[in-house]
Amino acid sequence: GAVVSQHPSRVICKSGTSVKIECRSLDFQATTMFWYRQFPKQSLMLMATSNEGSKATYEQGVEKDKFLINHASLTLSTLTVTSAHPEDSSFYICSAPKFVPAGGVGNEQFFGPGTRLTVL
Amino acid sequence: QKEVEQNSGPLSVPEGAIASLNCTYSDRVSQSFFWYRQYSGKSPELIMSIYSNGDKEDGRFTAQLNKASQYVSLLIRDSQPSDSATYLCASPAGGTSYGKLTFGQGTILTVHP
Numbered sequence: 200g201a202v203v204s205q206h207p208s209r210v211i212c213k214s215g216t217s218v219k220i221e222c223r224s225l226d227f228q229a230t231t232m233f234w235y236r237q238f239p240k241q242s243l244m245l246m247a248t249s250n251e252g253s254k255a256t257y258e259q260g261v262e263k264d265k266f267l268i269n270h271a272s273l274t275l276s277t278l279t280v281t282s283a284h285p286e287d288s289s290f291y292i293c294s295a296p297k298f299v300p301a302g303g304v305g306n307e308q309f310f311g312p313g314t315r316l317t318v319l
Numbered sequence: 320q321k322e323v324e325q326n327s328g329p330l331s332v333p334e335g336a337i338a339s340l341n342c343t344y345s346d347r348v349s350q351s352f353f354w355y356r357q358y359s360g361k362s363p364e365l366i367m368s369i370y371s372n373g374d375k376e377d378g379r380f381t382a383q384l385n386k387a388s389q390y391v392s393l394l395i396r397d398s399q400p401s402d403s404a405t406y407l408c409a410s411p412a413g414g415t416s417y418g419k420l421t422f423g424q425g426t427i428l429t430v431h432p
Binding site for chain 2: 242309
């Protein structure tokens, strides 16, 4: 399988501060990455699609000015939660599709280990 | 109707039994299907991918795809307590293999000793 990393794995911050989360594809290049949020006992919710070299595409209801996404290179996307508040506390997960030449499925999508954000 | 739907849960099976997880989809252009396992507090882990009609086996896991009936299933043989997790069926949108995933609601599996 592929490896996608995230940093930090856990962050606790005060209300009003900004938090940056990094997502890296370690052994492949990813022109597209995806950012999800998951609240306890709920399903994954796609927040946005990160596109290398162009603006991110946000899902309906996600504030693009609050959740800033930058796809700086073919292996790195960052999500910045600006002016975080307690309701932003959640589990943030990124994913990236990797082309798999064998098997015919095309791309398989791999998830990072997630970042648990707690805003006090 | 949701684009990807998983059958009712939670599912509880005894250790050593076969666990059967099912998923139906509505978009006929969907080409690829994935099964993810998610342990509580962890991110999803890809365990099976399938794009051809029929069965695909990997160890104790078998994925089955029937495009005519628009369903995909996952069988777990010789279930172990460590298989207890939420299983997610997913397919990339729009018939691509690299697009954003559409997930089913997940099936919680519990394997009891």
